[in-house]
Amino acid sequence: MPDGTPKKVLVRGPNWLGDAVMCEPALQGLKRVWPGSQLFLLVKPAVAQLFQAHPVVDRLVVYEDRGRHAGLTGKWALAGDLRRERFDVAVLFQNAFEAAFIAFLAGIPRRYGYATDGRSMLLTEPVAPPDPGTLVHQVHYYWNLLKPLGLSGEPSNPGLRVTPEEEQSMAARLMQAGIGAQDPVIGVNPGSTYGGAKRWLPDRFTQVAERLSRKMEESHGKPAAVLILGAKGEEAVGRSIAAGLTGRSMILSGATTIRELMAAVKRCAVLVTNDTGPMHIGSAFGVPIVAVFGPTDWRTTSPYGAEHALIRHPVECAPCLLRECPIDHRCMTGVSVDQVYDAAAKLIRRPAAAPAMAEVPQPVRVAAESSGPRPLLDGVTVFLDRDGTLNEDTGYLRSAAELKLLPGVTTGLSRLKAAGARLVVVTNQSGVGRGFFTLKDLEGVHARLQGLLEADDAALDAIYFCPHHPDDGCRCRKPARGMVDRAVAELQLDLRRCYLVGDHARDIQLAHVIGAKSVLLVPGAVDEAIKAQLKTEQAMPDLIARTMIEAAEWILKDAELRADTMTQAGDRSAG
Known part of the structure; x- marks a missing residue:
């Protein structure tokens, strides 16, 4: 070479x-x-x-x-x-x-x-x-x-290709079922080879497909045919859905090669699906996708590039990434027929998808016009410690199942979130460096933490952690500022408008390093000895609070005071 x-x-x-x-x-x-x-x-x-x-x-x-x-x-x-x-x-x-x-x-x-x-x-x-x-x-x-x-730039949208002969072969197969070349087709993919936890309820797929078929009759002059897709072993699910439909349908579950599946998916005007391989195949052909997500992480495996709608019901235990639900499948049962139908009905009104291998433009995100004053905490970042601040500190949290939020955390954070704050966790996790748990274990804990908070409108904007052993001499372990600097660079944060909430002296020391106002969470009484120790460690906070609710209320009041001060200063300058 x-x-x-x-x-x-x-x-x-x-x-x-x-x-x-x-x-x-x-x-x-x-x-x-x-x-x-x-x-x-x-x-x-x-x-x-x-x-x-x-x-x-x-x-x-x-x-x-x-x-x-x-x-x-x-x-x-x-x-x-x-x-x-x-x-x-x-x-x-x-x-x-x-x-x-x-x-x-x-x-x-x-x-x-x-x-x-x-x-x-x-x-x-x-x-x-x-x-x-x-x-x-x-x-x-x-x-x-x-x-x-040396690769630079952004990735294009995934693209796949079928041959004209493969498309013609599938068209002939559909014709045998009474589905003509110009007939509208709805794709339904109710299965999942990964496990039952990813599957939405079959009878709800039936109801959505039936309503979409009638909806397309209004716009196309004839009801849509329904293609039921799936892998081997999912034929019974396909038959149960077809049995509830009044119009034309064709069961392709377990009856296609991968190439035939690709040709069938490309033929669809919209695909209603669980989080599965056919979902991504449809996306690669520019087919509008309505995807129901439950236990899997929609942030990493959602359909990419094509027009799509993600439907999910936030619950405290998702994303759990489990193959089978050990409780009541609430992440899936909470998704309604109306939610999925409404999303699909909007997508099928749009122009036809781009051809395979063409670059499908990303959906344009248009910011809503402001209809009132900016939120009080707009542009403000609240940095948060994890153990002892958001969840119970058990020493070394090894599994997601052990994570329990502290009282008042979701209430306090949801108030900050509603006021426009960005919530960013910065946490030392030396248990990785010490060999007590793996990065995969830590990822599971953080996924559960995010799910619990999101269910109460208190979703985190990011989580940064230091996995190093204290003896490694890294630049990210608190009270060093490495994690904060990374957050500033990646999230475009303004350190002139930030707060830090933690339960340890090193959290407050970090706040001093970055110039943030700080809140120390101490659940019990605070005596003069504790205050003297904090002064000795140069870790005296702006506020000592018992709960996250108290911390949030103080941050809101302090921000309001800052805003009033700036307004008064502006008035004096104008005068």
């Missing part, structure tokens, strides 16, 4: 359909970085079908993990096949140890990927994964992996 450009690149793609679709922009980006390289895409059979005829993939290599590549012997055989291709570089979008191990066995000299799953020793160029405290959409997660290679 005299010019630095590899001739042959092995790309290990994700295993799941939805993840593979969200990785597609990164594949295009890789071709942009190395335009003269041949890209060989190593993926499992279903994903291989997804990328047939894709313009940036020069060759597909099918990883038959349940067939000839099963077990250690099969992986050794796969590595031998790859070794004979003499690849220059392996780019590993899949995060598993196995992906790096196979690339290592294949003798590929450059092995590039995120340093996850204990595989750093097998990577010649490990890339630090994103901070788990900062949520990143999967499209950006894959895209950002390539930035150290």
Whole structure:
């Protein structure tokens, strides 16, 4: 590689359909970085079908993990096949140890990927994964992996392609069911191979499809046909939905290849779906999507790029990321038929979707015109400690199930949020560095914390954490200001208008460092000895409060006083 450009690149793609679709922009980006390289895409059979005829993939290599590549012997055989291709570089979008191990066995000299799953020793160029405290959409997660290679800009929208012959074949199949080429079609995808927790109720899919069919009759002169999609094993769900429909329907559950599924999804005027692979396939074809989200994290796996509506019912336990709900499935049962129908009815009134592989413009966000005075805390940031401030301090919080909010937290934070404040958590979590829990455990705790607060209109704007051992000498562990500086850079915060609420001397010390007014939460009585200790530690706050409600009330009053002072100063200047 005299010019630095590899001739042959092995790309290990994700295993799941939805993840593979969200990785597609990164594949295009890789071709942009190395335009003269041949890209060989190593993926499992279903994903291989997804990328047939894709313009940036020069060759597909099918990883038959349940067939000839099963077990250690099969992986050794796969590595031998790859070794004979003499690849220059392996780019590993899949995060598993196995992906790096196979690339290592294949003798590929450059092995590039995120340093996850204990595989750093097998990577010649490990890339630090994103901070788990900062949520990143999967499209950006894959895209950002390539930035150290020189990729710049923003990812395009995912795009897929079916051949004209495949579209014609699906059109003929629909015609046999009485669905003509010009007939409007509603797609319904009620299943989920991940688990039952992601599934909205089948009878509600039926009601939405029935109402949408009648709605489209008003605009198209004929009721829409309903395509019921799904994987093998979901046929019974498809039959139960079809049984409740009065118009034309066709059950494709378990009756399509991936290529046929793609052609069927592309045919839909709107797709009503759970969080599944077909949802992302529809998005890649520019099909308007109405997606019902429950236990999964909508912030990282929502459909990307195409017009879509996300419907969810905020509850304290979501996103839990569980396959099966251990309680009453409240995140899904709380989503009503009216919510989903109204969202879909709005989408189908819009112009037809762009063709496959075209870049679909992002929805334009138009700020509402102000109809009154700015909120009192507009532009104000309230930095918050976590343990002992928002939730009970149990020493080292190892699992999401152990997290319990302190009394008054949601009430106090919701008042601040309603007044326009941005809420940002900055928390020391040395339990990671000490080996008491993993980053994945911490991510689960933070997901639950965000869900609990969001359910009471007190959602956090961001969570920053320091995972280092106290002896590491990092710049982010409080009272050092590293986490705050990062928040300022990423969220465009104004430190001249900020407060900090915590329960420890180091929180107040940090407030002094950044010039913030501070509140120390102390649940019990505060005597002169405690105040003397705070003075000794240079940690005397502006207020000592017992609860978050008291802290919020003081912040509101202080902000109001500041505003009055500025107004008076302005009046004097004008005079």
